[in-house]
């Protein structure tokens with residue numbers, strides 16, 4: 001970063017963020033469609049055969065100072081992020097397939113593209129997983145750890161992590177595993193001591209994803225939750241995160257239908273247009289779709305998808321516009337479509353004097369193609385947070401809400417769902433940690 005790009009106190013603030021030296025080790029529980037599309041994509045970009053489209057850290061810029069200053073560096077030149085060449089990978093799955101085979105099964109990327117990076121992908125083989133079919137009814141695999149109780153399983157994960165620490169200088173864990181059954185916080189989640197007792201006693205409120213998070217945070221490793229699972233939305237994890245300077249964020253990648261929803265809903269509210277109903281349905285044929293076909297896993301996803309509209313539209317503030325809104329979300333497993341999900345939205349809105357109108361959105365998307373760049377950005381930003389003295393001890397990284405359907409916040413705060421406020425929050429956080437002026441968009445000074 002040249003000093004001409006910096007603000008008044010930039011140099012001093014910049015010095016406090018540790019540089020991104022050495023290898024960044026990426027640890028992924030769940031090496032299915034999203035994880036393999038992400039890893040293959042990073043390798044394709046490294047080899048110069050594709051571009052990292054959709055990645056804010058790789059393609060995004062950030063405006064600094066006044067509009068007249070013309071300072072708009074790339075984000076990756078403005079904050080010290082790991083380079084793609086420094087990323088190394090490991091992970092866990094209940095299936096033994098290496099990343100090449102798993103990517104073939106997922107059928108997201110073209111065969112020709114996969115063949116060109118096959119030798120690299122074949123070197124990454126998932127470690128045996130911590131898994132219990134009670135929590136994901138539609139899956140069954142053999143690459144699974146065995147132990148007397150959940151504490152032993154946690155220790156085996158910590159041993160895997162310790163091993164990977166020898167091969168990398170810093171680490172980040174990101175959950176790309178399946179959606180588990182719907183769980184709620186219970187007594188076992190209220191403190192580290194209670195959780196550790198629960199591990200010993202095989203408490204059924206402790207799902208596998210929580211055991212991975214516990215192992216990572218105990219080892220001081222940041223953790224991102226890409227699924228709608230409860231995982232880190234728990235006092236025990238927030239406590240571990242703070243005391244071990246291991247940032248956390250989640251949950252549930254905001255990729256397709258909800259991404260569009262959080263763009264449209266704020267627009268209706270900004271114009272004071274009413275919404276009478278919002279019906280969202282999906283057909284999806286990948287393994288995620290199969291897992292979500294189980295009512296217990298679907299409930300976890302449904303809660304995450306439903307929360308968005310109420311929080312954006314604030315019916316309590318605007319009863320005439322949103323009090324009677326009928327919101328429905330459906331996901332239907334339909335194998336012929338594979339990973340190429342189709343999401344339909346029918347939106348019934350109303351305008352001046354209450355006259356009704358309709359909007360139809362038909363998003364023929366590619367689930368993992370949308371999710372992979374989010375995985376990359378979250379890893380890059382969590383690693384940055386871990387190296388930033390201002391961010392690493394905060395626990396929850398609310399500034400990463402941009403990437404999630406159900407953003408985590410401090411207890412008692414309602415989450416921000418509006419994509420553009422989330423984007424501003426993210427960029428202002430980057431400006432803040434680099435000692436740059438925040439951008440308020442007031443702009444009166446141009447007319448003095």
Ligand SMILES: NC(=O)c1ccc[n+]([C@@H]2O[C@H](COP(=O)([O-])OP(=O)(O)OC[C@H]3O[C@@H](n4cnc5c(N)ncnc54)[C@H](O)[C@@H]3O)[C@@H](O)[C@H]2O)c1
Nearest residue numbers: 030032033034093129177178179208227253255287288367
């Ligand atoms: N693709 C998207 O747009 C998107 C958006 C939001 C959330 N998600 C979530 O991301 C996750 C991954 O999606 P996907 O399409 O890659 O699904 P997938 O089914 O292809 O991959 C998930 C993998 O996790 C493995 N797994 C399950 N439990 C595990 C455990 N305890 N330990 C280790 N591995 C385990 C499964 O065997 C599978 O290989 C899902 O929870 C999904 O709901 C995806």
